[in-house]
Amino acid sequence: MRILVRGGRLVDPASGRDEPADIAIASGRIVRIGRAAQPLEFDAERTLDARGLLVMPGLVDLAARLREPGREHEGMLESELAAAAAGGVTSLVCPPDTDPVLDEPGLVEMLKFRARKLSRCRVFPLGALTRRLEGAVLTEMVELSKAGCIGFGQADRAVRDTMVLLRALQYASTFGYTVWLRPQDAWLGGGVAAQGAVATRLGLSAVPVVAETIALHGIVELVRATRARVHLARLSSAAGVALVRAAKAEGLPVTADVSINSLHLSDADIGYFDASARLVPPLRQSADRDALRAALADGTIDALVSDHDPVGADEKNLPFAEAEPGATGLELLLALALRWGREQGLPLVRSLARVTCDPVRVLGDALGPLGGSAGRLVEGGVADLCLFDADERWTVTPGQLLSQGKHTPFAHASAGAPLEGRVCATLVAGTVAYERGSRPAGAPRPA
Amino acid sequence: MLQLDAEALYAELRQGVRPLLQAHGSDAVLVGIWSGGAWLAERLQRDLGRAGGHGTISSTLHRDDFAQRGLAAGGDATKLPFAIEGAHIVLVDDVLYTGRTIRAVVNELFDFGRPASVTLAVLVDRGGRELPIAAAYAAARVVLPASHRLRLARDGEGRFTFDVRDAAALR
Amino acid sequence: MPARRNPQLNAHGELIHLLSIEGLPRDVLTQILDTAGTFLSVGEREVKKVPLLRGKSVFNLFFENSTRTRTTFEIAAKRLSADVINLDIARSSTSKGESLLDTIANLSAMQADMFVVRHAESGAPYLIAQHVAPHVHVVNAGDGRHAHPTQGLLDMYTIRHYKRDFSQLTVAIVGDIVHSRVARSAIHGLSVLGVPEIRAVGPKTLVPGDLAAMGVRVCHDLAEGIRDADVVIALRLQNERMSGALLPSAGEFFMSYGLTAERLALARPDAIVMHPGPINRGVEIDSRVADGAHSVILPQVTFGIAVRMAVMSTIAGNAA
Numbered sequence: 056m057r058i059l060v061r062g063g064r065l066v067d068p069a070s071g072r073d074e075p076a077d078i079a080i081a082s083g084r085i086v087r088i089g090r091a092a093q094p095l096e097f098d099a100e101r102t103l104d105a106r107g108l109l110v111m112p113g114l115v116d117l118a119a120r121l122r123e124p125g126r127e128h129e130g131m132l133e134s135e136l137a138a139a140a141a142g143g144v145t146s147l148v149c150p151p152d153t154d155p156v157l158d159e160p161g162l163v164e165m166l167k168f169r170a171r172k173l174s175r176c177r178v179f180p181l182g183a184l185t186r187r188l189e190g191a192v193l194t195e196m197v198e199l200s201k202a203g204c205i206g207f208g209q210a211d212r213a214v215r216d217t218m219v220l221l222r223a224l225q226y227a228s229t230f231g232y233t234v235w236l237r238p239q240d241a242w243l244g245g246g247v248a249a250q251g252a253v254a255t256r257l258g259l260s261a262v263p264v265v266a267e268t269i270a271l272h273g274i275v276e277l278v279r280a281t282r283a284r285v286h287l288a289r290l291s292s293a294a295g296v297a298l299v300r301a302a303k304a305e306g307l308p309v310t311a312d313v314s315i316n317s318l319h320l321s322d323a324d325i326g327y328f329d330a331s332a333r334l335v336p337p338l339r340q341s342a343d344r345d346a347l348r349a350a351l352a353d354g355t356i357d358a359l360v361s362d363h364d365p366v367g368a369d370e371k372n373l374p375f376a377e378a379e380p381g382a383t384g385l386e387l388l389l390a391l392a393l394r395w396g397r398e399q400g401l402p403l404v405r406s407l408a409r410v411t412c413d414p415v416r417v418l419g420d421a422l423g424p425l426g427g428s429a430g431r432l433v434e435g436g437v438a439d440l441c442l443f444d445a446d447e448r449w450t451v452t453p454g455q456l457l458s459q460g461k462h463t464p465f466a467h468a469s470a471g472a473p474l475e476g477r478v479c480a481t482l483v484a485g486t487v488a489y490e491r492g493s494r495p496a497g498a499p500r501p502a
Numbered sequence: 503m504l505q506l507d508a509e510a511l512y513a514e515l516r517q518g519v520r521p522l523l524q525a526h527g528s529d530a531v532l533v534g535i536w537s538g539g540a541w542l543a544e545r546l547q548r549d550l551g552r553a554g555g556h557g558t559i560s561s562t563l564h565r566d567d568f569a570q571r572g573l574a575a576g577g578d579a580t581k582l583p584f585a586i587e588g589a590h591i592v593l594v595d596d597v598l599y600t601g602r603t604i605r606a607v608v609n610e611l612f613d614f615g616r617p618a619s620v621t622l623a624v625l626v627d628r629g630g631r632e633l634p635i636a637a638a639y640a641a642a643r644v645v646l647p648a649s650h651r652l653r654l655a656r657d658g659e660g661r662f663t664f665d666v667r668d669a670a671a672l673r
Numbered sequence: 674m675p676a677r678r679n680p681q682l683n684a685h686g687e688l689i690h691l692l693s694i695e696g697l698p699r700d701v702l703t704q705i706l707d708t709a710g711t712f713l714s715v716g717e718r719e720v721k722k723v724p725l726l727r728g729k730s731v732f733n734l735f736f737e738n739s740t741r742t743r744t745t746f747e748i749a750a751k752r753l754s755a756d757v758i759n760l761d762i763a764r765s766s767t768s769k770g771e772s773l774l775d776t777i778a779n780l781s782a783m784q785a786d787m788f789v790v791r792h793a794e795s796g797a798p799y800l801i802a803q804h805v806a807p808h809v810h811v812v813n814a815g816d817g818r819h820a821h822p823t824q825g826l827l828d829m830y831t832i833r834h835y836k837r838d839f840s841q842l843t844v845a846i847v848g849d850i851v852h853s854r855v856a857r858s859a860i861h862g863l864s865v866l867g868v869p870e871i872r873a874v875g876p877k878t879l880v881p882g883d884l885a886a887m888g889v890r891v892c893h894d895l896a897e898g899i900r901d902a903d904v905v906i907a908l909r910l911q912n913e914r915m916s917g918a919l920l921p922s923a924g925e926f927f928m929s930y931g932l933t934a935e936r937l938a939l940a941r942p943d944a945i946v947m948h949p950g951p952i953n954r955g956v957e958i959d960s961r962v963a964d965g966a967h968s969v970i971l972p973q974v975t976f977g978i979a980v981r982m983a984v985m986s987t988i989a990g991n992a993a
Contacts (some may be wrong), residue, residue: 252886256695258795258818258857326677328796372774372804374794376817563715563723572687572990573725577711613720 057081058485059097063105063442067112068408069431078110080438083485088434103487105442108479111407113145113439114392115414115430117312118288119363119385121178123169124162125154131459132166135365135385136175138458140489142361142385143441143478144176146429148418150235151183152210158183158194160202167203175488177425177439179205179418181235184223190214193223196232205421206286208235211335213270215241221277228283233310233419235286238270238295239336247376249291249337253322259375262337264292271298278307286417287311290356291336293346300355310417311355313347314362315384315391316464320344324464330371330378332464334362351409352399358414359395361388365460383460387451389443390474391465403445438485447477508654508662511625511641515542516549518639519592519623523550526590529618533557535607536579538596538654542625545660546594557582559593561606586615596654598624601635626664628652680802687991690802690811691984693820694861702865706830708983709976715752716979725986726755729786734776735814736762736792741950742814745974746789746823749981755787777801781809787989788812795819795854807993812984818852824949825858827980829866831973832904835945839863843870845899845940846889847930848908848957849879849919855949856908857887864888874898875930878919895930902940906947907932907958923956932958937967945969 058080065076065088077089079097089095119139123132139147149166151157157166163180170178182204186192189212196207207227214220227234243266248254250261271287275298278285290296290313299311316334321341325332332338350356364381371378388410396406415422415430422429428436450471453461465472481489523530533556534543540558547556560579567574593607608620627640630648646652649670655663679696683689688701715723731750733743743759750757762776771779777788787810790798795817802811815821836842844863850856850873863871864887873880873889885891892898899905910926920926932946946958946967954960962968 250883252883255851255881255883256857256887258816258820258854327680328799330800369772372772372800374773374792374797374800374817376794376796563711563725568725568986568990573708573986577708578714580714609724613718613722615719 056485057098057100058438058482059095059099059102060105060110060440060442061094061102063108063110065110065432066403066407067432068404069112069412070433071404072432073402073404078432078440080482080485083438085432085434085436085438088432103442103480107444108442109403109445110432111441111443112411112429112431113441113481113483114143114388114410116144116147116361116363116385116388116410117358117414117417118314118360119144119147119149120152120365120381121149122365123153123166124157129459131365132169133173134457134459135363136170136173136178137489138363138383138385138456139176140481140483141457141478142387143389143443143481144361144385145439145441145481145483145488146177146179147385148179148181148205150210151181151208152188152212156183156187157181157204158186158188158199160195160198163199163202163204174483174486176483179203179422181206181208183207184209184227184234185214185219188212190216190219193226196227197230200230200232205418206233206235208288209237211237211239213237213239213241213244217273221281224277224281224283224285228281231284231420233284233286233417233421235288236274237288237336238267238274238290240266240270243269247333247337248325249322249339251322251340253325257325257328264294264339267292267295267336268298271295275302275307275309278302278309282308284308284419289314289317289336289360289362290347290350291317291339292343296346296350296355300350303355310357312358312360312414312417313351313356314360315388316362316382317344318347318351318359318395319391320464325375328375329464330373330375331382331462331466333371333375333378333380334382334464335380338464348395348399351395352401357409357417359388359392359409360414361385363458363460365458366462367459368461371462381460382463383456383458384463385458386456387463387465387472387474389441389478390476393445393476394474438482440482441478442480443476443478445476448473448475449477450474506626506642506644506664506666508625508664512542512545512662514641515623515625515639516546518641519546519594520550522592522621522623522638523552526619529588530590530592531557531584533559533582533591533593533611535593535595535603536560536576539594540579541654541656541662542596543594555583557584559607559610561603561610564606564609566602566606580610582614586611586617588615589617591617591620593620593622594624595622596625597652598622598627598635598637598640599630601631601633604635605633625654626652680799683991683993688988689991689993690798691822691988692798692802692811692813694822694825694858694865695820697865699865702826702829702862705826705980705983705987706833708987709826709830709979712752712979712982712986713976715982716975721752722754723752724754726750726753726989729755729989730784731755731757731787731789731985732780732785733757733759733814734762734780734788734790735760736790736797737815739791739815742791745977746812746814746981749978750789750985752978753982753986755985758785773797773800774804777804781806785809787985789814791815793817810988812988815854818854819857821854821858821949823977823981823984824855825862826984827973827977828855828859828906828947828949829862830976830980831947831969832945834972834976835969836903839866839868842868842903843872843901844868844904844906845872845874845902846906846908847874847895847898847932849910850875850884850908851879851881852911853908856906859906860887860889872898872902876920876926895936896939899936899940902944904945904947905932905937905940907952909949909951910953910957923953927956931956932962934959934961934965937962947973950974
């Protein structure tokens with residue numbers, strides 16, 4: 056379909072453009088981007104009225120669980136990809152800890168096939184680094200890569216045997232694959248809350264900071280030894296940030312991300328044992344949060360992720376330590392990226408980079424030809440766009456979320472989570488994947 | 503507003519209680535209901551020249567309004583320095599109204615033993631009974647609107663006065 | 674983030690559940706202690722019952738075994754004329770996979786008015802309190818490491834009984850504090866009541882430095898910890914500590930931290946020794962001290978029944 060996005064303010068972090076411009080789309084690609092404030096002449100079948108809205112590249116979320124394979128009977132893929140589109144996310148990376156684990160090419164192909172059919176969001180699965188994530192036997196990484204895996208990881212399950220981890224990195228780096236690792240020591244990381252005054256007061260088993268730093272030291276040494284590319288998933292501490300900063304300064308091929316939860320919240324948000332705040336990694340203290348915010352600003356941390364996980368009510372309505380960790384996030388990612396950017400005093404082209412072109416840079420060659428235009432607005436590139444109202448205040452309540460995961464530590468029970476910045480429409484490959492308050496095609500937006 | 507001379511009524515009460523106690527001689531004991539009745543009992547014991555001590559009893563633990571109002575004050579006020587078993591008890595209170603306090607106090611009394619008899623003497627009977635309870639002696643009988651609260655007060659020198667308030671007027 | 678209302682209090686600041694001593698206003702605490710005094714005297718009457726909870730059903734829901742605590746709650750509830758039902762959950766439907774909330778819902782359907790809950794996980798009673806009907810009250814009989822508020826209250830009652838004035842006291846808590854809900858509740862109670870010096874005594878594995886954030890002075894040397902103390906609370910040492918690489922042996926613990934008569938001599942001459950029970954003789958306390966003149970361990974048990982009566986009657990009388 057030929058679509059004209061008219062009257063919006065174009066924000067493209069990759070090029071630094073932030074100015075009013077129209078966008079013309081055809082055959083799933085951006086064919087023309089207008090001059091500043093000069094309306095485009097384009098014969099469109101549909102015009103999206105973007106006056107008062109910002110038009111940015113579709114968000115690229117490096118961590119979102121879809122729970123498929125595993126929850127097909129609950130329609131998880133459908134609901135979670137709809138949630139992604141509602142969140143303005145046009146590409147997402149999902150971890151391999153599905154059921155069964157993504158360690159067979161057939162499972163990866165099936166997932167990609169089902170996702171493609173839904174046309175809501177591009178899905179880039181991470182393959183398992185070891186069979187069944189057990190940390191013992193390597194997976195067929197080449198086969199998995201051909202099936203569509205853009206990297207390999209262990210989700211939250213540490214590889215205890217350092218020899219296996221070393222070999223895995225060597226093997227992966229043979230083919231230039233990126234290995235995604237959660238820096239969490241297997242033995243020290245068993246607690247349910249971050250070590251500190253809150254965990255002590257609440258009597259919750261604690262995860263000390265050294266669980267992250269010891270793991271980081273080990274990973275950094277292995278990277279030095281193998282020169283494998285490693286992406287560090289979900290930093291949580293100031294000490295961890297310092298180690299990553301030093302590793303990058305040394306020129307090691309590491310990248311890192313942080314979740315929306317760790318970026319904005321602290322262990323105080325556990326309140327009275329609120330299981331919505333049961334997360335991995337656990338929420339740490341405000342000093343850690345401040346370090347993470349600064350690190351995302353200065354580029355030590357490359358990407359902001361939703362760390363989305365649609366945990367069900369049955370899994371959350373349990374005593375804190377028994378509750379399953381995880382929170383919904385796809386529909387909150389944009390607003391929380393904007394909030395962070397505002398609080399850091401960053402211009403939009405800087406703050407939104409962390410959810411568009413920077414995650415694409417982390418993915419590197421793995422995206423293939425798509426890498427040339429994913430996460431950016433460029434003539435000839437894919438038409439993955441997000442139209443949003445940066446000033447709109449709204450409250451996220453369970454009823455409004457499209458995700459089947461209704462739990463987020465940002466919301467207080469029935470009060471909901473107050474957010475600023477809301478997606479109005481999302482396009483994937485030039486198709487409208489989401490439109491708020493769907494109007495008939497071609498109808499103007501009410502003033 | 504009704505004016506009641508508490509001291510004058512007390513003098514009447516002292517006269518009225520005498521025969522109730524004399525009817526049972528040395529087995530008769532005075533027990534005052536906390537808090538106004540306890541003040542009365544204390545002074546009666548002294549003014550009537552009676553040997554031994556008076557008892558104080560609280561309705562708190564047996565009240566029937568626990569579910570609505572929670573645990574009231576005075577829970578530890580019950581002090582009975584004599585055996586209840588076989589005793590002839592003269593209960594004394596400042597105001598008799600619905601009769602529920604008396605019912606609770608009698609229940610509390612029976613937690614301590616089986617008295618031979620229980621009679622009631624009050625300063626003021628204001629009617630409005632909700633239970634089949636009667637005073638053997640009342641120094642005054644008055645009728646007050648339901649919104650009026652009537653309570654005995656005692657000053658630093660032990661002189662009694664009546665405190666009458668209209669709860670409706672306070673709003 | 675907006676402040677969350679303390680789930681133990683209703684909109685008028687009255688106690689409707691007892692989940693933890695932390696966050697309770699001082700006057701709520703002292704009122705419970707005063708009420709406990711009343712019930713102590715009831716315990717000395719011939720008829721030890723009062724009808725305050727008559728017609729109410731109290732369900733003792735113990736997910737962790739404890740005959741002692743459950744028995745004191747049962748006695749307390751019966752003295753308030755309540756009907757008591759004891760549920761030994763380890764052998765019932767929860768072990769068949771029924772969730773905690775489903776268990777509560779089923780029991781509520783049997784017209785339970787009050788749940789007394791002991792659970793292995795910190796925070797479980799909060800989850801229950803969030804999900805019960807407005808007229809149902811929850812008493813935490815111990816949740817994981819987090820709180821044992823009735824024990825904390827009876828400990829405060831005991832100290833008040835023997836020492837009267839909290840504002841001049843030095844209290845030493847000795848043993849496995851990091852895993853102890855009794856210790857946490859005692860620390861909160863002592864803080865609220867204004868005790869100026871609270872010491873946490875034990876090895877670093879059991880008394881880590883970040884306990885100081887709770888307002889205690891951390892001491893790793895027993896002599897330093899109990900010097901001039903008015904009150905010494907000895908905690909039970911559990912066998913699991915040995916398997917978790919926290920301690921080598923009970924014997925070694927006794928060598929450095931066991932409360933012996935010699936060590937007790939460092940405390941004030943009129944110091945009292947407390948213990949939540951059951952005691953491990955020769956591990957945290959030696960028999961001479963446990964049975965000696967300073968020990969108030971048995972009176973603690975008597976006070977415990979009165980305190981639990983006070984808690985149950987207080988919350989039952991307040992509407993959500």
